[in-house]
Amino acid sequence: MEFSAPGIVSYYTGPGQFLEILLDNKWSFTVRRPMSIANVEEKHITIIYKIFGQGTTLLAERKIGEILDILGPIGNVFSGWQGNFVPILVGGGVGLAPILNLFKECQKHQIHSKLIIGAKTGREHFMDHEPSNGIFLTTDDGTLGNSGTVMPSLKKVCADIDNPMVFACGPLPMLKSMQDFVIQNKIPAQLSVESYMGCGTGLCQGCAIKRRNVKEMAHSYHERYSLVCMDGPVYSASEVCFD
Ligand SMILES: Cc1cc2nc3c(=O)[nH]c(=O)nc-3n(C[C@H](O)[C@H](O)[C@H](O)COP(=O)(O)OP(=O)(O)OC[C@H]3O[C@@H](n4cnc5c(N)ncnc54)[C@H](O)[C@@H]3O)c2cc1C
Ligand code: FES
Numbered sequence: 001m002e003f004s005a006p007g008i009v010s011y012y013t014g015p016g017q018f019l020e021i022l023l024d025n026k027w028s029f030t031v032r033r034p035m036s037i038a039n040v041e042e043k044h045i046t047i048i049y050k051i052f053g054q055g056t057t058l059l060a061e062r063k064i065g066e067i068l069d070i071l072g073p074i075g076n077v078f079s080g081w082q083g084n085f086v087p088i089l090v091g092g093g094v095g096l097a098p099i100l101n102l103f104k105e106c107q108k109h110q111i112h113s114k115l116i117i118g119a120k121t122g123r124e125h126f127m128d129h130e131p132s133n134g135i136f137l138t139t140d141d142g143t144l145g146n147s148g149t150v151m152p153s154l155k156k157v158c159a160d161i162d163n164p165m166v167f168a169c170g171p172l173p174m175l176k177s178m179q180d181f182v183i184q185n186k187i188p189a190q191l192s193v194e195s196y197m198g199c200g201t202g203l204c205q206g207c208a209i210k211r212r213n214v215k216e217m218a219h220s221y222h223e224r225y226s227l228v229c230m231d232g233p234v235y236s237a238s239e240v241c242f243d
Contacts, residue, residue: 001046001047001048001049001059001062002044002045002046003044003045003068004043004044005043005044005045005070006043008045008070008072008073009040009042009043009044009045011072011073012037012040012045012073013073013077014077014078014105015037015077015078015098015099015101015102015105016036016075016076016077016078016098016101016102016192016233016234017036017037017072017073017074017075017076017077017098018034018035018036018037018072018073018074018075018098018233019034019035019036019037019045019047019070019071019072019073019074020032020033020034020070020071020072020074020197020199020200021033021034021035021055021059021068021069021070021071022068022069022070022071023054023055023058023059024058029054029055031055031198032071032197032198032199032200033055033056033059034074034194034197034200034229035047035049035097036048036094036095036097036098036101036169036192037072037073037097037098037101038097038098038100038101039100039101039104040101047097048094048096048097048100049094049097050093050094050124071200071201072200074200074201074229075228075229075232075233075234076231076232076233076234077234078098078102078167078190078192078234079190079234080165080188080190081102081105081106081111081113081165081167082109082111083165084163085163085164085165085188086112086113086114086161086162086163086164086165087102087106087111087113087114087164087165087167088113088114088116088154088157088158088161088164088165088166088167089102089103089106089113089114089115089116089167089168090116090117090118090150090154090166090167090168090169090170090174090178091115091116091117091118091168091169091170092117092118092119092149092150092168092169092170092171092174093118093119093120093170093171093174094194095168095169095170095171095174095192095194096117096169096170097169098169098192099115099117099167099168099169102167103115112134113134114134114135114136114157114161115134115135115136116136116137116138116150116153116154116157117135117136117137117138117150118137118138118139118140118149118150118170118174119137119138119139119140119144120139120140120141121139121140121141121143121144122139122141122143122144122145123143124139125137125139125144125145129144129145129146136153136157138150138152138153149174149177150170150174150178151174151177151178151181154166154178154181155181158185158187164187165187165188165189165190166178166182166187166188166189166190166237167189167190167192168189168190168191168192169191169192169194169233170194171194172193172194172242175191175193175242176242176243178191178237179191179237179242182237183237183238188236188237189236189237190234190235190236190237191234191235191236191237191240192232192233192234192235193209193228193232193233193234193235193240194233195207195208195209195228195232195233197228197229199229200229201229201230202227202229202230205227207227207228207229207232208225208226208227208228209225209226209227209228209232209235209240209241210224210225210226210240210241210243211223211224211225211226211239211240211241212238212239212240212241213238226239226240
């Protein structure tokens with residue numbers, strides 16, 4: 001879905017940031033739905049979404065010309081992809097939106113990245129599997145690209161590169177496997193976390209995630225937990241805990 005949002009675009013700082021979209025004005029539906037920014041072109045923003053429940057169904061019913069109530073841009077951005085590393089971009093499920101945004105940004109800056117996108121089945125993919133161009137699609141059911149999760153493809157791509165840096169967004173089990181792999185192999189990585197969000201402004205505490213390696217004496221709630229909407233959604237792989 002693409003919409004004009006010049007005010008939001010004027011504050012946009014890069015891939016990783018997201019929006020909080022209000023999908024109905026009813027009191028029974030006050031929780032905004034978070035959606036990553038998949039592309040920004042002049043005054044226009046693109047989001048890519050999958051219909052899960054009531055909110056995304058309402059979003060899919062919006063017609064051209066209607067006005068959406070959107071808060072944003074929210075959150076931090078992927079960083080370090082312009083450094084001396086080869087960016088390996090990994091998106092799983094709806095986590096592909098910020099990753100495609102980063103992929104386009106790399107292309108704009110003529111940075112040769114590798115892209116790995118995972119889905120349950122081939123029907124969910126809308127790109128081509130092009131290993132010779134560094135684009136690898138995976139499917140859990142083996143109907144398109146490499147069979148299995150993104151992990152075997154990631155391991156292979158990383159093994160073939162001297163200085164990889166991983167940037168990933170996807171469901172928690174994927175981020176957990178990725179975190180284990182990059183920490184074990186000392187590969188720098190940034191993970192964008194999709195936690196359950198309410199306000200998107202630091203008030204409701206609904207998006208809290210545990211920090212890793214908290215000192216024994218850390219008594220403060222804020223030392224133990226991070227708010228994804230305020231401190232994230234992008235974290236260094238060694239910063240947060242997915243257990
Ligand atoms: C930072 C961030 C970026 C996201 N980017 C995208 C994106 O680009 N494209 C996309 O399709 N989805 C994205 N999501 C997930 C998306 O927000 C949920 O799929 C959506 O809110 C589901 O709403 P629903 O009413 O249709 O489903 P519901 O029936 O309400 O819920 C279905 C499932 O969606 C998840 N969910 C519901 N409400 C929220 C919420 N407020 N916050 C987080 N998860 C929720 C829960 O896991 C729930 O089980 C993102 C989530 C976060 C936190
Ligand atoms: S979503 Fe409410 S504090 Fe983060």
